[in-house]
Amino acid sequence: MRKGSVKDARAKNILCIGAGYVGGPSMAVLADRCRSKKVTVVDVNAAKIRAWKGSKLPIFEPGLDKIVKRTRGKNLFFSTDIPGEIERADMIFVCVNTPTKVFGYGEGYASDMQYVEKTARMILRHARPETIVVEKSTVPVRTAGPSNASSAPGRPRENRSKSCRIPNSWRRARPSGIWRNRIES
Numbered sequence: 001m002r003k004g005s006v007k008d009a010r011a012k013n014i015l016c017i018g019a020g021y022v023g024g025p026s027m028a029v030l031a032d033r034c035r036s037k038k039v040t041v042v043d044v045n046a047a048k049i050r051a052w053k054g055s056k057l058p059i060f061e062p063g064l065d066k067i068v069k070r071t072r073g074k075n076l077f078f079s080t081d082i083p084g085e086i087e088r089a090d091m092i093f094v095c096v097n098t099p100t101k102v103f104g105y106g107e108g109y110a111s112d113m114q115y116v117e118k119t120a121r122m123i124l125r126h127a128r129p130e131t132i133v134v135e136k137s138t139v140p141v142r143t144a145g146p147s148n149a150s151s152a153p154g155r156p157r158e159n160r161s162k163s164c165r166i167p168n169s170w171r172r173a174r175p176s177g178i179w180r181n182r183i184e185s
């Protein structure tokens with residue numbers, strides 16, 4: 001096994017893309033329970049990242065502030081450097097929003113996949129070949145196939161074949177999304 005590969009290191013650097021209601025609290029718990037992991041949460045929304053770094057968190061959950069206080073700056077970090085963090089990540093959780101479409105085909109019931117697609121492109125451009133991708137966003141069945149294919153031209157062939165995607169969205173992961181995402185030290 002190659003030294004420094006994900007299998008060897010058992011995913012030391014965990015990245016979450018999307019610092020919203022799912023990504024922020026899930027990663028705070030993960031960092032708290034798995035102190036040997038470095039957990040980083042990134043978002044395109046700089047104001048949200050500033051809030052996660054500040055004294056008034058952007059999300060209220062009972063006990064969340066205490067968990068963030070215990071872990072932030074130790075093994076929990078927030079950033080807007082999305083390409084840089086993707087490059088450093090061993091495992092990436094995709095927690096971006098998939099709102100219901102408000103126009104076009106599927107209006108009123110289908111998921112708007114534009115944020116997942118943008119994220120997939122970023123991952124395929126910047127991730128290392130061994131990086132494991134966990135789809136935490138609520139996505140339709142078989143999303144992994146098209147999201148790989150849509151971004152494939154920007155990625156070397158050898159990287160495509162080795163990438164690993166794990167669907168883990170809430171509706172598939174009942175009863176507990178957070179706890180199934182825990183990665184034991």
Ligand SMILES: NC(=O)c1ccc[n+]([C@@H]2O[C@H](COP(=O)([O-])OP(=O)(O)OC[C@H]3O[C@@H](n4cnc5c(N)ncnc54)[C@H](O)[C@@H]3O)[C@@H](O)[C@H]2O)c1
Pocket residue numbers: 017018019020021022023042043044045048082095096097098115118119136137138139170171
């Ligand atoms: N909130 C819930 O209770 C809940 C429950 C089950 C499933 N989900 C699913 O989890 C996913 C996330 O939900 P949420 O409630 O956390 O959404 P949210 O809107 O609170 O957060 C999503 C975050 O992703 C960020 N984002 C969007 N595109 C990005 C990109 N390209 N790069 C980086 N960041 C980007 C947004 O700025 C936002 O901060 C959705 O698919 C949702 O359906 C949510």
